[in-house]
Amino acid sequence: MAKATKKQALGRGLSALLKDPDNDINSVTDKNADKVVGNIVELELDAIEVNPFQPRSNFNDDALQELASSIRELGVIQPITVRKLDFNKYQLVSGERRYRASRLVGLDTIPSYIRIANDQESLEMALVENIQREDLDPIEIALSYQRLIEEIELTQEKLSDRVGKKRSTITNYLRLLRLDPIIQTGMRDGFITMGHGRALVNIDKRLDQLGIYEKIIEDGLSVRQTEELVRQYHDSGSAPKKSTNKKLDKSLFILNSEIALSHYLETDVSLSTQDNEKGKLSLTFDSKEDLNRIIKLITGE
Template sequence: MAKATKKQALGRGLSALLKDPSNDIQSAKDKNADQIVGNVVDLPLESIEMNPFQPRTSFNEEHLRELASSIKELGVIQPITVRKKGFGKYELVSGERRCRASKLLSLETIPAYVRIANDQESLEMALVENIQRQDLDPIEIALSYQRLIEEIDLTQEQMSERVGKSRSAIANYLRLLKLDPIIQTGMRDNFISMGHGRALINVADLDKQLEIYQKIISENLSVRETEKLVKELKEVPLSRKREPKKAPVPEFVTQSTSRLNDVLDTKVSNKMSKSGKGKLIIDYDSLAEFERIVKLIDAK
């Protein structure tokens, strides 16, 4: 009799199991968990809460309407992923656009993979799944990487294995977060590309970053032109840095140099270091001019 009851319970289907309070599954070890976890079930949309860990912060309304139109014609082709939160309650792990589009159509149910996961696992799944999407902007990806490092405590090497990206690629995304917030917003709004952003990272001064950013937009600069501009900007301070600091020249030295200009009837300049050491430079245009100056000096 007991065996018959068990068979009957399993034969009622996944939806029936989920509606039965006696089969409230909380872990992968619970009875009938293997019938639910990892399977696709049609869940009521009203029973699904949005994911508080969702990395994406903005949704394009026009794109949502386009997705809704596709779902109306073909249905939800790729199931969403949810985790159980309690009896009859689920939390979205991935697929928020599909959920939103389905609600636009006033659908009652949506196909979903059911998972058992804690908060940390849910966050990691949401972030990793989100990074794989093709329509994310570079800043959204960078923020997802940062959250995996800070909140999941992943190293760049571990993250590389999970998302299938090289460590250098991950590092390049993370460096974008050093840009001025205005520039980050410009990248999210497609005013500039990731290539522009990577060039601007090399400018440490945030005011200079913004100055070049405005120039990129106003003059429609390419990435290569931006890289050249940044390179020129970096080279100017370096050349200035190499110039030795000039020591203040005493008044009597300036006056004496001026008298030599008059006596020799040519330009005479004086260079002096902080220690007082220096040199006089006497200009001449030709050998004949040189001989004339030497004769004047000998005569004195």
């Protein structure tokens, strides 16, 4: 306990040092830089801005509330990482969920590791650190790999060394970006797995990809069943026949909305539109109890 108290006191002392304009630290060669860079410092949340290079774009509200409850009870256990921009001004490198949850709780400060980096180094640190997270979806990982290759100008071989992944693993993730945007969204929302996506990416025609994707959703096909369906597609040269293909005539947005609503409400949902603009939403229910269940899901009550 004494050791923890001493560490927190040290953090508060460093916070005071960082607020001294006469000893502002802008590089690792500046006076007192060794006392700050790489150490845990309590920084004011208002002095930290969100990282524009953040590769993560989806933040689950329920998971964020759970993290906020944990922080309310136990505090921020793992410090965030920031880079120094200017006097008493910092930018997130990693830890945006902890940062957001701390704001939800109403904290004034957050424990932070301070780094000094330029924009390119900050982007690389943010991408590499986020790739190591276990809760990123496959598309987020693929987009992070793509950005490292295009914006940091890393080859797949150098990228493999940097992130500690086999080159073949990186290639498999990057291939997912060849999927239709609807299918990518389905993977991000958990409707299908990366295994399903790896099977579908072997189909070049987007419309045929969507036809098989819809069948996976409707029939709850496993990865192995999907691979067999793709094999049959290549043998026959056409996507599997469906009882109706009306959905495939709709816009990608309408089709994706139907699939998302059907899964969220756990019932059949149909959207009919005029020129894919104004329209009507229809859904089915089996009983009064089932209708009440759907109403609660829609209203959130």
